[in-house]
Amino acid sequence: MGTPAVLAIDQGTTNSKAVLVDAGGAVLATQSAPVALATPRPGWAEQGADDLWQSVLQAVSSCLAAAGPVTIAGIALSTQRESVVGWNRAGEAVGPVIGWQDVRTSSWCSQLPAELDSLVRSRTGLRVDAMFSAPKLHWLLEHAAADRVGTVDSWLVHRLTGCREHLTEAGNASRTLLYDVLDLDWSTALLAGFDVPRSVLPEVRASNAGFGSTAGVPGLPDGIPIVAVLADSHAAMYGQGCTEAGMVKATYGTGSSVMTPVDGFVADGCTLAWLTDKPLYALEGNIVSSGAALAWTAAMLGLPDVGALTDLAASVPDPGGVTLVPAFAGLGAPHWDRNARAALTGMSSSTTRAHIARACVEAVAHQICDIVDTIPAAPERLRADGGATVSGLLMQTQADLLGRPVEAADVAEISALGAAELAWRTLGEATGWAGRRTARVFEPAVDADVRAIRRTRWSEAVAAARTH
Template identity: 55%
Template sequence: MGADCFSVENLFRDGLMPHALLSIDQGTTNTKALLVAEDGRVLAYGSSAVPLDLPRPAWFEQDADVIWASVLDAAAQCLAAAPEADVAGVTVSAQRESVVAWSRSTGRPLSPVIGWQDGRTTEFCARLAAGGAAEEVRARTGLRLDPMFSAPKLRWLVDSADLGHDACLGTVDAYLVHRLTGGAVFATEIGCASRTLLLDIRKGAWSPELLELFGVAPELLPEVRGSADGFGVTAGFGAVPDGVPVRAVLGDSHAALYAQGCHTPGTAKATYGTGSSVMAPADGVDGFSDRLSTTLAWQLTEPVAALEGNILATGAALETTAGLVGADGGESVAALAATVADAGGLVMVPAFAGLAAPHWDRGARGLLLGLARDTSPAHVARAAIDAVAHQVCDVVEVIDEESAPLTELRADGGGSRSELLMQTQADLLGRPVTVAATSELSALGVAQLAWSAGRGDAGPPPAPVARVYEPRLDAARREEARAGWRDAVRRSSGTEARR
């Protein structure tokens, strides 16, 4: 660990044991802040929405200044709710593959944030793949050459943004660390770096070969650090006094995996947000999957590897469906779906920006299959719920084949609050779905990792459970539903659409 790391034992000895860590979770649609005590208790909470801009089809952007303002707002709400708390440190979890350019001297953005689900670099990736680059990328990074990951977006910024002489490029975690420390620290966490297509996953360092391939100069990129190696101290961070250590940083999905207690193969979690991350720890970084990503979940003393399937549209599928059926948001879609016994033969494939894992078909198009004269808005809503669960099943089936088979799936995120979605998930998986008692596992997980790093222990037990959903669907009906889904995915594919 670096020199910035703290020791809980020393703090006890010196009589300075802190009250809590302020944990920031910067996600796609909002920023949340939690005050987390060492025993895992959440002492206070704050939240601030972040809008998403869609300037062109398949383009997803956000304003980096608005993101920073949301961090200040959420933190201020949280601290105001517990004014007596002593803030011993700050931790950060962040959306991962999204990128931004900003000024090293001022911290002000030089570009919009290009979101992880953005598809503007699809043709660029296709050209690189046609030139034979896909295998080299996979061999060094464990990832597919896909526009979801950061490097194609970073190249787009190099070509399109007015970067200037003191520009920085990086993922959202690096941007936030730079702003939190008043520009003193320009660093990214190794797990977030492993999602860029630029990190040699075995060496834990930027790959010169991949930097050249994507045309990104190394001096534009942050230093790579371990998850709790220390990220400087706060400076000018709103209600937080200057000099508070930034203890740990994680990608949001990685932090949820940690909080769920998924530290060994055979365990896995699914986070239901705008998109979804289905992630399971893996035995090292060898034997890369062709259908899933190999990533670094976190690094304390040694890096922990994981298999992951990223789904582009889960919560986004419900929000889009809300517009189709006249509902007021994703929760209203779930309520409408619950008014019918099933989807009435309707199947939805929410390929609004193509499909990611395990299909990797950016040419796929959204599809509603099986429309009939008696199809109702409730059937469309139910098909959207089914589509979220089917996409998660697709990833779990690959984990079963390529790693240790799962006996259960641990669920978190906003979508895990839907009883209908969780029951549907258990039915289509044919195994239990265990829902965490709190949906704020990303902020909780990175705080727990910081406390564990200070103590030098193995980490906390799994997050408390709110409910376990047992499958109710018999095997024949489950397979019938899964077969219908697979047929719909085939029909939605870019290859089929061009025939």
């Protein structure tokens, strides 16, 4: 018998991560495996469903090998959200994973009736946009012989349970545009509006309701319960301890998510964060390109990675008047303009590669500010997590542009830890370690006038990108 641990699987856009967490929140081992992202046409983003599953198996195998003796008490899942998968009755994928950032359905979405968008907003808190699952599911059902469809959490549950279960978690379902977050069920009217039959969709369960048990998974014993499931951004909010109105977190990934809990459902920008004994709703703004913008700029400047980009950016005190608007697939919240185009403005003969790098770092922070500025009650501070938070320059820039302290999580596995804590609570362990970890704190270091000038320059660049 080894140390009791929850195996948290965090399946994201670019990698799958496995983390073993004990009941006190200590990370016993962590390993990751990459997942390739293909862009076969402009605006398309795909992953192999089997490749995604194999990356999970690889991460789990490596994690277990790196750990000491453990007894797996349960499995927790944290998954990318709006991406969709289709498979047949034999459990075989019948097409690619269509990624959340895929915009192949933008034109189709623009032709949908305004009445459907109004219904979507009133029953889901979201809006009709190619980022969400329903348009992708419609496309997938037209182009592949799928008997079952779902988001990534349902695909992983299906494979982990030996293809026995077809289940999804309420928070993930809330991102599809098909789930009524007030009635807590698939909406007949929304299903009809997007032409998605209920028969192909999974059963929706509460976040801690149990999702079957392992069967036939290489490297894992049969019978391990899948205790808890959360969407990745929601899991990060849980892991940050953001459970009350007025608390705000930002997750910096390929895109970014800014979330703040609210006391009840509101019809614009609201999402279901999780469902346990009762639903917790949150206002959320989604940014399409943040980590992706850093990676693109690094490649464009001939740099080996994002770390080299931020090092180069730190070599100059400011962007030298340069502004980058990374609208490579349009703009997400709060603009929601898929017709916007990326723009690099303000260059002169004295502009250097370092200025462009610095402008990219600022672009990531500016986009977060745009969303925080829409929150009705201005937060006192921002809790930050995700891979890009390792950059002290980005976190300091965020504090400077926001005019508020930024608390960056001290661990990279915050989404996995959030899912693991929910699992331990469900297993009867009163953990209480979410949001109580030490954090790096970045205080604003520029005055209000400087901040206003930089924010105004950004707003003007965004306006130009939207009127190309």
